[in-house]
Amino acid sequence: MLEPITAITLGAGSRGNVYGNYGLKFSNELDIVGVAEPIEIRNERYAKKHNISKENRFDTWERVFERPKFADAIIITTPDDLHYGPCMKALAMGYDILLEKPIAPTEQECRDILELQKKNGNIVAVCHVLRYAPYFINLKQLMDSGALGEIISIQHLEPIEHIHMAHSYVRGNWHNSKKTTPIILAKSCHDLDILRWLIGKKCETISAFGGLKWFKSENAPEGSTARCADGCAVESTCPYSALKIYHRDRQRNYVFSLPEDKSKQGDFILEQLAKTNYGRCVYKMGNDQPDHYVTSMEFEDGVTVNFSMEAFTSYHGRRTRVMGSLGDVVGDMDEFTHTDFLTGKQTKWDVAVEDVEHYENSGHGGGDWSLVTDWVKAVKTKDPNVLSSTIDTSIESHLMGFNAEKSRLEKKTITMNM
Numbered sequence: 526m527l528e529p530i531t532a533i534t535l536g537a538g539s540r541g542n543v544y545g546n547y548g549l550k551f552s553n554e555l556d557i558v559g560v561a562e563p564i565e566i567r568n569e570r571y572a573k574k575h576n577i578s579k580e581n582r583f584d585t586w587e588r589v590f591e592r593p594k595f596a597d598a599i600i601i602t603t604p605d606d607l608h609y610g611p612c613m614k615a616l617a618m619g620y621d622i623l624l625e626k627p628i629a630p631t632e633q634e635c636r637d638i639l640e641l642q643k644k645n646g647n648i649v650a651v652c653h654v655l656r657y658a659p660y661f662i663n664l665k666q667l668m669d670s671g672a673l674g675e676i677i678s679i680q681h682l683e684p685i686e687h688i689h690m691a692h693s694y695v696r697g698n699w700h701n702s703k704k705t706t707p708i709i710l711a712k713s714c715h716d717l718d719i720l721r722w723l724i725g726k727k728c729e730t731i732s733a734f735g736g737l738k739w740f741k742s743e744n745a746p747e748g749s750t751a752r753c754a755d756g757c758a759v760e761s762t763c764p765y766s767a768l769k770i771y772h773r774d775r776q777r778n779y780v781f782s783l784p785e786d787k788s789k790q791g792d793f794i795l796e797q798l799a800k801t802n803y804g805r806c807v808y809k810m811g812n813d814q815p816d817h818y819v820t821s822m823e824f825e826d827g828v829t830v831n832f833s834m835e836a837f838t839s840y841h842g843r844r845t846r847v848m849g850s851l852g853d854v855v856g857d858m859d860e861f862t863h864t865d866f867l868t869g870k871q872t873k874w875d876v877a878v879e880d881v882e883h884y885e886n887s888g889h890g891g892g893d894w895s896l897v898t899d900w901v902k903a904v905k906t907k908d909p910n911v912l913s914s915t916i917d918t919s920i921e922s923h924l925m926g927f928n929a930e931k932s933r934l935e936k937k938t939i940t941m942n943m
Contacts, residue, residue, distance in 0.1 A: 530904045531596040532623070533559035535586045535611050537571035539779055540625050540652075541602035545575060547897040554901045558596050561586045566782045586611045594618050598648075598904055601625055604698060605705045609634045612649075616641045621648035621904045623897070627710045628919065632927045635920050642916050650900040650912050651919035653718040654892035655843075657899065660858050661892075663874050664845070665723050667863060673849025676724060679830045680846040683716050684838035690816060691765045692777050694836075695740045696802045700812035708814040709733070709933075710926040713834050716843065717820075717929075718922035720832065722913070723847075726825035728925050728941050733933040735818035739837070745808035752804045754795065765807040767798050820929045 529552060534541045537560055548555035559581035562568040572582050583589050586603060590611075598621040601611055609629040615622050616638070628635045628651055642649050655661050668676060685694075693699055699711045709717075721728060748758025753767040760766045770776050772794050781797045783790045798804030816836040823829055845861070847854040852865045860875035896914070903911040928939040 527553070529554050529556040530598055530621075530901055531556050531558045532598040532600050533557075533561070533581070533589055533596045533620075534571065534600045534602065535561045535589065536602035536604070536607075536625075537562035537564075537567040538602065541571070541600065543893050544600050544602065544623060544652075544897055545571065547894050548575065550894075551898075555897065557600075559583070559589065561589050564782065570782075590614045590618060594620065597621060598623065605711060606630055609638065612638050613641060616645055616647050616649075619645070619647065623650050623652065623900050624916075625652045626919075627706050627714050627926070628916070628923055630706045630710075632924060635923050639916055639920055648900075648903050648907065648909055648912075649916040650896065650903065651914045651916055652896060653715060653914040653919055653922070654896045655715050655719040656722055656892070656913045657895035658858070658892035659876055659895075660856065660861070660874075661719055661723070664847070664854065664856060664861055667854065667874075668723060668847060668849075669725070672852060672863065672865070673847060673854065674851030676828055676847065676849050678828065678848045679720060679724070680848075681716060681720060681830065681832045682844040683713055683832070683834045684841055684844070685712065685834065685836045686838055686841040687764065687836060688770055688776065689841060690836035691740070691807050692770070692780075692803070694814040694816075695765075695807045695810055695812045696767075696805060697780070700802070700810055700814060702813050707926070707930045709818060709820070709834070709929050710923065711814075713818075713832070714922055714926050716832055716834070717925045718914070718919060720822070720830055721922050721925065722918075724824050724828055724830070726828060727921070728822050728824050730823045730938055730940055731820065731925060731928050731932055732822075732938040733818065733820045733929040735815045735834075735933060737813060737815050739816055740807050740810070740812055742808055745806065749806055749808060751806060751809055752799070753806060754798055754804060757806070767804045771798060771803060815933075818933070822925070 532555060534545055534557055545557050548557045557575040558577060560568060560571045560577055561583040562571060563584050568582060599615040600623045601608055602625045603611060605627055612622060612624060628638055694708055699705045705711060746759045750757040753760050760768060771778060778794060780803065781794060784793055818834040820832045842858045845856045852863055854861050854863050860873060863872045899911050903909055909915050928941060932939045
């Protein structure tokens, strides 16, 4: 129990570094001993950071499994469409797993993973990190306490924020739903999962609406060019200008694996904008992900939920309103206020009362590292009950996402079949 668990990271991008950094901070709990990453500079930097030996560095995930099992666990932070293969192989070889969401791009693949996990008994935690955020933990405790009476309805908003939308779902890796996953899963299976968890009852029917309204060719301003740096006549007045976002404002440049010499970073960014999707006009990407998406659900006992995922906001951070027979709650990830209907008394919770270290060093309101903490304990003790986001509890929200997308495309209400 005093020794750290050992893990191999598949995918040394943003999420791989978030979970890997936990091992740097808490080296007595987690030791990263291997990495698979096809982008050489990311592979080198990750290996250097974690002092990974040369023989434990791989260019593809497949090569990891050509070796006999050499760690306790696998951290899967590959692109969405590359979750299924490594997860099935890791399960077959006896590795415990930390699996970035979504579990897999299709319902059948999700069910295959669940079936093999049940057969082999591996510890598998799905990275539904909101379950581990102090905000949602305390909100659930309040709801379960009975202070709100019967839970009647919930309104939940995920404001993606306009630049995040343009970066990830218009220009970025998730711009094509058919090659990755629909945005309701890629971005918001977190939200479907947290709603299911908060209510503690099964979703019975689901109906979704929305689509791609703004980021398409017919909305391209006159004088716009294929790339923002190609002499675009409206670049200086466009809020989605790649030159503004990445070069002038230096936002979200982690995708470029910038050189460490800061004097070279500006020219490097311009080179990347000239050859990657991140430099292309947002109106001319051929993207298909919806930029507004509303999902209405009815759970057991008539509990209703309306979830809205919106691209066009100046802010981010989930907003939640819970309405019960004896009181209500209004919250925004940093704090929530409970009002008692009988007395009118208002009680506020805010994140300042929680573990500041985890909150400040971890994303998703402190949930990222709190998840890893529980996962490490589960692997050490071989006890899946330590986790709240095991594979079998997480799959239901994925099925909600698949059915929401089916409802949106077919324009009909779907009855859930678990």
